[in-house]
Amino acid sequence: MWSVVIALAPAALAACWFFGLRALMVIIGATLACVVFEYLLLRIRTNHEKALKLSIDGSAVITGILLAMNLPASSPWWLVVIGALIAMLLGKHLFGGLGQNIFNPALVARVFLLLAFPAEMTIWTKAQGIDKFANLDAVTTATPLGIIKSDGMEAFGAWMVESGTNLWSMLIGTTAGSLGETSALLLLVGGLFLIFKGYIKWYVPVSFIATVFVLTGLMWLIKPDSYASPVLHILSAGLILGAFFMATDMVTTPVSAKGMVVFGIGCGLITAVIRLFGAFPEGVSFAILIMNGLTPLIDTYTRPKKFGAEKVLRGEAHA
Amino acid sequence: MSGKGHTFKRGGTHPPEMKELCDSSSYSILPNPELLTIATAQHIGAPAKAVVKNRDELTAGQLVAEAGGFVSANIHTPVKGIVRGLDMVHIGPVNSPCVNVKPADDADNVPGYEQDAPALDLGKYEPKEIIDVIKQHGIVGMGGATFPTHVKLSPPPGVKMDVLVLNGAECEPYLTSDDCLMRNHPVQIIEGTRAVMKACGIEKAVIGIENNKPEAIRILKEACAGIGGIEIMPCVTRYPQGSEKHLIETTVGRCVPPGKLPFAVGVVVQNVSTVAAVYEALQYGRPLNRRIVSVTGRAVKNPQNVLAPVGTSVKDLLEFCGGVKEELVEVVMGGPMMGRATSDITEPTTKGTSGILFLGKDEVVVRDEDPCIRCGNCVEACPMGLVPTEIMGYAATERFPEAIDAMDCIECGTCAYVCPSNRRLVHWIRLAKWELGRIRRREQMKQDQEAKAAK
Numbered sequence: 092m093w094s095v096v097i098a099l100a101p102a103a104l105a106a107c108w109f110f111g112l113r114a115l116m117v118i119i120g121a122t123l124a125c126v127v128f129e130y131l132l133l134r135i136r137t138n139h140e141k142a143l144k145l146s147i148d149g150s151a152v153i154t155g156i157l158l159a160m161n162l163p164a165s166s167p168w169w170l171v172v173i174g175a176l177i178a179m180l181l182g183k184h185l186f187g188g189l190g191q192n193i194f195n196p197a198l199v200a201r202v203f204l205l206l207a208f209p210a211e212m213t214i215w216t217k218a219q220g221i222d223k224f225a226n227l228d229a230v231t232t233a234t235p236l237g238i239i240k241s242d243g244m245e246a247f248g249a250w251m252v253e254s255g256t257n258l259w260s261m262l263i264g265t266t267a268g269s270l271g272e273t274s275a276l277l278l279l280v281g282g283l284f285l286i287f288k289g290y291i292k293w294y295v296p297v298s299f300i301a302t303v304f305v306l307t308g309l310m311w312l313i314k315p316d317s318y319a320s321p322v323l324h325i326l327s328a329g330l331i332l333g334a335f336f337m338a339t340d341m342v343t344t345p346v347s348a349k350g351m352v353v354f355g356i357g358c359g360l361i362t363a364v365i366r367l368f369g370a371f372p373e374g375v376s377f378a379i380l381i382m383n384g385l386t387p388l389i390d391t392y393t394r395p396k397k398f399g400a401e402k403v404l405r406g407e408a409h410a
Numbered sequence: 411m412s413g414k415g416h417t418f419k420r421g422g423t424h425p426p427e428m429k430e431l432c433d434s435s436s437y438s439i440l441p442n443p444e445l446l447t448i449a450t451a452q453h454i455g456a457p458a459k460a461v462v463k464n465r466d467e468l469t470a471g472q473l474v475a476e477a478g479g480f481v482s483a484n485i486h487t488p489v490k491g492i493v494r495g496l497d498m499v500h501i502g503p504v505n506s507p508c509v510n511v512k513p514a515d516d517a518d519n520v521p522g523y524e525q526d527a528p529a530l531d532l533g534k535y536e537p538k539e540i541i542d543v544i545k546q547h548g549i550v551g552m553g554g555a556t557f558p559t560h561v562k563l564s565p566p567p568g569v570k571m572d573v574l575v576l577n578g579a580e581c582e583p584y585l586t587s588d589d590c591l592m593r594n595h596p597v598q599i600i601e602g603t604r605a606v607m608k609a610c611g612i613e614k615a616v617i618g619i620e621n622n623k624p625e626a627i628r629i630l631k632e633a634c635a636g637i638g639g640i641e642i643m644p645c646v647t648r649y650p651q652g653s654e655k656h657l658i659e660t661t662v663g664r665c666v667p668p669g670k671l672p673f674a675v676g677v678v679v680q681n682v683s684t685v686a687a688v689y690e691a692l693q694y695g696r697p698l699n700r701r702i703v704s705v706t707g708r709a710v711k712n713p714q715n716v717l718a719p720v721g722t723s724v725k726d727l728l729e730f731c732g733g734v735k736e737e738l739v740e741v742v743m744g745g746p747m748m749g750r751a752t753s754d755i756t757e758p759t760t761k762g763t764s765g766i767l768f769l770g771k772d773e774v775v776v777r778d779e780d781p782c783i784r785c786g787n788c789v790e791a792c793p794m795g796l797v798p799t800e801i802m803g804y805a806a807t808e809r810f811p812e813a814i815d816a817m818d819c820i821e822c823g824t825c826a827y828v829c830p831s832n833r834r835l836v837h838w839i840r841l842a843k844w845e846l847g848r849i850r851r852r853e854q855m856k857q858d859q860e861a862k863a864a865k
Contacts, residue, residue: 190781
């Protein structure tokens with residue numbers, strides 16, 4: 092589990108670099124709050140030693156960092172604490188703790204906050220660099236997908252020129268967004284590290300991102316003046332973060348390779364549909380949560396074929 | 411996975427081989443121990459019935475218990491001696507009746523396998539007679555399952571068998587007893603193979619050997635040069651290559667359907683040691699009452715292969731091999747993947763004991779079970795295409811009828827080996843199997859009672 096933390100570290104540090112001290116405070120605050128809530132909630136069910144051991148096993152730390160990556164740098168402290176409580180209580184412990192939860196805890200918290208506190212959740216600080224870390228009244232701006240959704244492609248083109256945003260800056264991470272929505276490159280490095288170390292499997296990230304690429308690319312080819320290019324879609328917002336770090340959460344995703352591919356395609360489909368036609372500019376979190384809910388069904392229908400069986404048997408007795 | 415060769419398609423793993431501990435180039439013959447404990451329920455099927463009384467004097471190879479049914483096997487004393495009580499002994503979970511035999515002072519040690527073994531004159535046997543000899547001499551599968559061989563060679567009516575697969579894979583880490591036999595006594599194996607082929611009317615045989623045993627492959631290839639119909643097939647070193655169904659897939663390319671026996675695809679599988687025992691029975695009239703046992707592990711002083719009489723206690727083998735040299739943490743009967751730990755060092759060996767492991771503290775990791783995080787490693791690794799974590803979930807919540815997939819599990823232990831949370835997956839699956847068996851028996855009993863009442 093700690094290797095996931097290591098994999099997230101470069102992108103988290105980059106977020107601190109781009110957004111200043113506020114970002115660091117959000118990350119530390121969310122992580123601490125998650126660990127504390129994990130301990131308190133475990134304490135209801137078990138004794139001190141066991142609760143302490145389980146609350147520092149790394150899983151709460153990951154949830155904390157992932158939650159922080161889903162929040163804007165300008166988040167007030169109470170937003171972070173409520174998010175941590177929701178993640179741990181509604182996302183994890185109501186289902187029975189580690190291994191039992193149906194939905195990704197960090198995403199449950201993000202969506203809750205997005206719906207309950209839409210104003211606080213959408214103040215995007217402009218990424219400026221560590222040298223401005225003391226500037227708490229940082230300049231606010233819009234996210235690329237937000238502008239496309241609200242003002243259309245034409246206005247987006249003008250904004251790109253005006254703000255000096257291009258695909259390169261989006262890859263590096265100097266655009267606005269949540270902490271983890273900026274540096275696609277560093278998230279990619281962390282994700283690939285996890286794949287090469289064998290901690291996550293490639294099926295979900297690849298099928299997820301490929302599906303988004305194909306669908307947004309299709310619309311872009313049909314109407315390039317109203318839809319953004321697929322490359323922009325992949326680099327923007329939380330797609331890389333979601334595909335490598337949240338849609339690969341083992342607990343809430345299918346167990347078989349076939350199931351993981353189905354899961355990834357489903358995530359990509361819902362993300363693309365929300366981004367292209369929905370009311371929200373961003374759909375990764377909703378997509379993953381919806382597919383989390385479908386995981387038991389996917390597991391049932393993507394059972395591996397038993398050795399020597401001619402077709403897939405679904406729980407049928409034979410012997 | 412390593413090296414070139416044939417292998418099965420799905421799942422599997424490659425644990426550290428650890429075979430270098432136990433040299434397979436030679437074996438020692440165990441001097442007669444003080445007492446042999448010969449269990450009568452040491453094979454699959456009905457226990458054998460003792461036919462000797464306390465204080466009876468026995469000659470070497472004399473029948474001490476006769477088969478208790480068709481699926482059962484005769485049991486013979488390995489050495490000359492005197493019966494010292496009929497008792498009970500635990501062979502793992504089975505509480506078996508046993509015959510204690512005290513070897514006579516002038517009793518010879520069990521005979522070694524002959525170095526210049528002659529070819530069999532198969533012309534003088536009818537197929538039926540070969541199977542009869544196998545039955546009389548109490549031969550059972552020596553790979554560990556101990557299924558009576560004469561039953562395995564008697565297919566149900568209408569079944570045509572065309573390939574004999576010989577299992578020399580020895581995919582379990584640590585164990586080298588089959589390797590030892592293949593390297594030292596290829597003639598016994600090849601001739602035994604020919605006898606079994608004749609008994610079943612089979613023209614073709616394939617011997618599957620993992621490629622981490624190059625010497626065995628070379629020696630057997632030389633030994634069967636000029637003998638038609640027998641092929642030596644090197645297989646990739648990959649666990650569980652020696653599983654019956656996976657070895658058939660590897661060597662013949664056929665898949666045995668779930669719930670079916672190899673008969674279903676016209677194949678019969680025998681362990682290499684078993685066919686050597688067939689040869690011994692035909693050529694020398696020796697019953698199966700001795701075998702090579704790998705005594706190995708880091709905690710034993712002189713790990714080696716030992717030709718020991720069946721019924722030797724773990725303690726006697728350990729003493730012969732120089733005792734322990736470091737803290738002994740666990741004693742395992744069989745290999746590390748499928749074997750079972752024993753707490754009783756007076757437990758006797760059986761016809762299926764291919765090895766005894768004396769594991770030191772670097773070799774045994776005892777860790778608590780963590781929650782299942784659904785990582786899917788067990789699903790990817792299961793060579794049977796099952797979802798082990800799901801079966802475990804049903805077993806742990808006592809929803810046994812839903813855990814029916816457990817019946818397809820071969821208990822190879824690959825899932826538990828790859829589990830990052832250290833779940834005892836095989837333990838839960840075996841529990842499910844046991845409970846499902848109980849449910850089935852209970853239903854059968856109910857049906858029988860109803861049928862009785864209806865009469």
